[in-house]
Amino acid sequence: MSNQITVQSSTIPPYFNPAKVGEVWRVPYQERAAEAEAWAKEHNVPPAAFDQKRICLLLIDVQNTFCIPGFELFVGGQSGNGAVDDNRRICEFIYRNLNTITKIIPTLDTHTTMQIFHPIFWVNHLGEHPTPSATSISLADVEKRIWKVNPDVANSLTGGNYELLEKHAYHYVKQLSQDGKYPLIIWPYHSMLGGIGHALVASVEEAIFFHCIARQSQTQFEIKGDNPFTENYSILRPEVLVSFDNNPLAHKNHQLIQQLLEYDTVIIGGQAKSHCVAWTIDDLLTEIKQVDAALAQKVYLLEDCTSPVVVPGVVDYTQQANEAFTRFQAAGMHIVKSTELIENWLI
Incomplete structure (x- = not known):
């Protein structure tokens, strides 16, 4: 594995403001689209269709409800500012690896009022x-x-x-x-469909949009959590699949599972490390083992782009999150830092 590198300003578009990552604001799409096309020409960024190695960045629930201080389920981690710091690094990671990331798949936790966990x-x-x-x-x-x-x-x-x-x-x-x-x-009302909390963090949305335009690779949004009768931490499957009468309650996300298994490399970050991230990785590992356990080696976990649920004086899932990542690493997955270039992981 390579030595860690320092982020160079030349690898990140000048509009990116790390101080705004913890704020809610409107992305100026048309302006960013023009800048992305110009950036692609200047830096010889090829269309993703020409990638010899297909690399997917799976971003779990990088939404205001989890990532903006003062919102419903802000993931502060042990530092108290976890999700904000994670998202700054996610943005820098996307910009720095623009030429390498083929597809970005953000998941969106999506809820209405009357659900079993509200x-x-x-x-x-x-x-x-x-x-x-x-x-x-x-x-x-x-x-x-x-x-x-x-x-x-x-x-x-x-x-x-x-x-x-x-x-x-x-x-x-x-x-x-x-x-x-x-x-x-029982969670606070959060990720409410149609609400501000449901939206992606603006700085991350901006980076994802920039990637979409520069690489001509459609962002693939994945919805989870809208079934009123089951929790849905993982993007790959709900917590319970079968109802009391043995009829289907919900279904696995078979299409996404197959898609992830077919990528050459899958990189995962987002929130929260102890819940939706861990559950997604665990389900992916289960599917991998049913096909070929060696496929776990193509999965990379961005350790510095995810934080556990910590509510001071109430709950602290840090230990559970760390134990899960240790188990994933033992299965062959790689624990990596976002400050390292993707190309260097794969050497």
């Missing part, structure tokens, strides 16, 4: 909703009726069939327990 879905005997971030709902909680499904959401979710909704909720938390998943966590 407060409105559950009530206690007083009709109170669970406190988000501080509440997890176990199988025992449901069996003892400490938390029960809010009957008022049945009209919107199951056409008023409350019994059906209760059966599903019980099956869901039971399945999570049996599969060794995280317990059902």
